[in-house]
Amino acid sequence: DLDLMVVLREPATDAGREAVRRLETALxxxxxxxDGVGVLVEDAAAILADPHDGGFFTACLCTPLLGSDLADRLPAYRPTSLLARETNGDLYLFPERWRAAADRGEEVRALVRRAARKTVRSAFTxxxxxxxGWTSDLERSARIVGRYHPEWADDLRRTAAAAxxxxxxxxxxxxxxxxxxxxxxAQYRRVHGVKAPR
Known part of the structure; x- marks a missing residue:
């Protein structure tokens, strides 16, 4: 599983995004x-304008390999309820989308990967x-969540493996x-609330 993020000075064009899709397939x-390449394409202004989602992801879960580090222009993050809500407080929107994609005949393997990753990451936050603290390790995330919610432990372990x-x-x-x-x-709503609309 290879995840990359490209941060541009200006918003990407349609042609640029299509070039990235071709790069994913080629890699x-x-x-x-x-086995599975995902390249996020963002622009610096959008990341800096959304510090609790894109900013957190960039500053805490990405390692800069080329260019300047945007983390220098972002807050010093702490694992707060606000940060949790604004990163993954939108999980409630996704199950229906995944079911609809399955009904449309989208490849099940790709859907399993997307649904599993989003669910484990949301459970962790x-x-x-x-x-x-935080981690991007999905198996470790599942183990940590299992300590707080043992009733989910087995399903989370299976879901992290599938991710x-x-x-x-x-x-x-x-x-x-x-x-x-x-x-x-549902637990996210009770504990942290719902992510602000973007």
Whole structure:
């Protein structure tokens, strides 16, 4: 699984985004070690204008390889309820989208990967303020959440494994979309509230 982020000085053009999609496909096909490439394309102004979501992701979960580090222009983050809400307080929107994508015939393996990653990351940020830190390691995230919500531990472990090595399993997708994700989203609403509309 290879995730990259490209931050541009100006907003990307449609042609630029299409070039990035071609790059994803080419990288995925050229290297046997890679199974799934995702390249986020953002512009610096948008990241700086949204410090609780894109800014946090950029400053705390990305390692700059080329160019200046935008983290120097972003806040010093702490694992607060506000940060949790504004990063993943939108999980409640996704289960219906994933079900609709499955109904349209979208590839199940790709859907499992997306749904699993979003659900595990959201579950982690739910407990992030209580735990007092952050991690981008999905298996570790699942273990940490399991300490706070043992009733989710088995499903989270399966979901984290599917995020890292997705399988075309409609049953697993239903477990996430109809079970785990709605439960995590409901708890998120109770604890942190809902992400502000963007």
């Amino acid at each position: 995925d096909g050229a290297f046997g070690q890679v 739910l407990v992030m303020p209580a735990w007092g 890292l090595d997705p399988v075309p399993d409609p049953g697993l997708l239903r477990m996430v979309t109809d079970g785990l994700a709605p439960r995590v989203a």
